[in-house]
Amino acid sequence: MDMDIPLPSRAALKAQAKRLRAALNEAGTPCTHAQALETVARQWGARDWNTLHARAQDDSQHGYHPGQRVSGRYLGHRFAGFVKSARLMPNGRHALTLRFDDAIDVVASRHFSAWRKQVNCVVDQRGRTLRTTSNGQPHVVIHDAWSGR
Numbered sequence: 001m002d003m004d005i006p007l008p009s010r011a012a013l014k015a016q017a018k019r020l021r022a023a024l025n026e027a028g029t030p031c032t033h034a035q036a037l038e039t040v041a042r043q044w045g046a047r048d049w050n051t052l053h054a055r056a057q058d059d060s061q062h063g064y065h066p067g068q069r070v071s072g073r074y075l076g077h078r079f080a081g082f083v084k085s086a087r088l089m090p091n092g093r094h095a096l097t098l099r100f101d102d103a104i105d106v107v108a109s110r111h112f113s114a115w116r117k118q119v120n121c122v123v124d125q126r127g128r129t130l131r132t133t134s135n136g137q138p139h140v141v142i143h144d145a146w147s148g149r
Contacts, residue, residue: 007044010056012065016040019067064094072142074119075133077104084118095122098140 008016014037021036031039037049046052064070064086071080081100089095103115119140121129127142 007056008063008065010053012067013040013044013052013056015067063088064096070098070127070142072127072140074098074100074104074116074140075106076137077106079104089122093122093124096120 007013017033017036017040020039021031021033024031024036034049041047041049041052044052046055064083066083066085068083068086069080070083071078073079079098079100079102081098084097084099086097087095097118097120099118100116103117105113106116107114121131121140123129123140123142127140128138129140131139133139
């Protein structure tokens with residue numbers, strides 16, 4: 001297994017298999033749940049699902065994972081959405097792509113708007129970006145981060 005990428009939780013791996021099965025079936029390629037689990041195991045470098053299952057943890061390994069529901073604030077605006085992509089960085093931070101359920105107008109002007117539905121950010125263990133606005137507020141604050149804050 002590739003040790004540069006942290007292994008998701010068992011629940012996240014099962015969710016990955018479920019999404020794979022749905023996508024294959026939708027594309028007209030029949031796939032059982034067992035086949036999807038075995039395929040996910042091979043993608044993670046394990047010889048089979050039982051081996052991967054034994055290596056994975058019951059709980060999330062302190063991180064974000066694709067498909068995870070999150071909510072918080074982006075540039076002071078409340079949002080709800082999901083993690084589209086996540087990458088653990090060497091310093092314990094996470095590079096994320098967040099996809100909002102509803103677009104957010106990020107301009108505070110009456111004359112024009114700029115709507116965002118997706119953003120890239122790097123957050124710390126508390127779910128906050130190091131980058132801040134001119135008033136010192138983090139660009140992104142994830143309220144229901146894995147850290148429980």
